[in-house]
Amino acid sequence: MKKSDKTRATIVTAARLLFSRNGFDQTTVRDIAAEAGIDPALIVRYFGGKEALFIQAADIALELPDVSSIDRLDIGLSLAKHFLKMWEDGGSHGGLPVLLRSAASNEGAAERLREIFARQVVPVLRPILPEDCALERAAMISTQLLGVALCRHILKLPPLVAIPADRLAVLVGAAIQNLIIDTPRD
Amino acid sequence: MKKSDKTRATIVTAARLLFSRNGFDQTTVRDIAAEAGIDPALIVRYFGGKEALFIQAADIALELPDVSSIDRLDIGLSLAKHFLKMWEDGGSHGGLPVLLRSAASNEGAAERLREIFARQVVPVLRPILPEDCALERAAMISTQLLGVALCRHILKLPPLVAIPADRLAVLVGAAIQNLIIDTPRD
DNA sequence: CCATTTTGTCAACATGTGTTGACTTTATGA
DNA sequence: TCATAAAGTCAACACATGTTGACAAAATGG
Secondary structure, eight states, X not given: OOHHHHHHHHHHHHHHHHHHHHTTTTOOHHHHHHHHTSOHHHHHHHHSSHHHHHHHHTOOOOOOOOGGGSOGGGHHHHHHHHHHHHHHTTGGGGHHHHHXXXXXXXXXXXXXXXXXXXXXXXXXXXXXXXXXXXXXXXXXXXXXXXXXXIIIIISOOHHHHHSOHHHHHHHHHHHHHHHXXXXXXX | OOHXXXXXXXXXXXXXXXXXXXXXXXOOHHHHHHHHTSOHHHHHHHHSSHHHHHHHHTOOOOOOOOGGGSXXXXXXXXXXXXXXXXXXXXXXXXXXXXXXXXXXXXXXXXXXXXXXXIIIIHHHHGGGSXXXXXXXXXXXXXXXXXXXXXXXXXXXXXXXXXXXXXXXXXXXXXXXXXXXXXXXXX
């Protein structure tokens, strides 16, 4: 009863690698099996199928910092640093790339991203945002972070890839900070 | 020599609809043919294949406004309005949704997006940005716009979908404006 | 009106894919 | 040790998909 756990883990790791590199559709069960050095049939045996494996591989925890204990003026930078770091060194087992890569063309993945926003982002940000526009601001902040991740790690827009991580954190942090403190009127 | 142009157009229209709705991979040649009311073989006859048709369907012109003739303090809002409008009412034949929907899981589509950035975004923005960080800023602005489009129209993040277009333009416009005039130091 | 080109249809092929079930090998424990 | 279960392998199926080529229908133009 322990050998199976080992291969299970191997499969998930291989799946995360390929899903995050090529997306859900262009990743085949056989590819994952090859990467993991096992038989494709094991995937369906242990996980039930490709989709179930994907859900498992995309199960992530953002582990956002406790923003309420941070100096109000540093929240933007802190969030930016944390989020960017997750991407640079595959935090949360690299599940975020897995999800974002597939969410644009896979409704299931999109739904899971919406879930993460509602369950992990909103609860953390709400306390530090103005009551009457907390959701709006939280959404805009997510927009910023996902936009950067998309352009830097998925689309690989050259000028964005070229920006050093530290510098990028400052830029994104400032943008987020504006959304936390500033209130543009219409 | 004119009937064919008609069906060609029909095919491209159907292709744009399905590509933008379901992405490249999950859109089948047969689906497009059915939507267009023609035979799948015609697609390969007129366009050479699925990929070639996609390239045609994703061929877009951003038609960015001439920012150098706009009051410097209104550039952010103008850009935001223009870009958001393109999404709301399928500007440029809705080619942008086509591209963004597929770019995350299709290297070809990603490459075309990079091209659009280099050829249509940078040239327009460079003149109004500080010389020493024009590329960086142009990239960050694109990040903002793509992030919003992704969350609102692709991922359909509820709080972002709920924001009225006018209000969203103000928010995004302000964020962009900060990138045009402001200069965070590290 | 008829020969020729254009336009469209049909069936089939080749291939890749997720999944299945029968089988073999390996570990377990009494 | 040996019966039993767990873990892994293998070949095949069923199906969807992009593409092809032979053929039919329709427009064209002399």
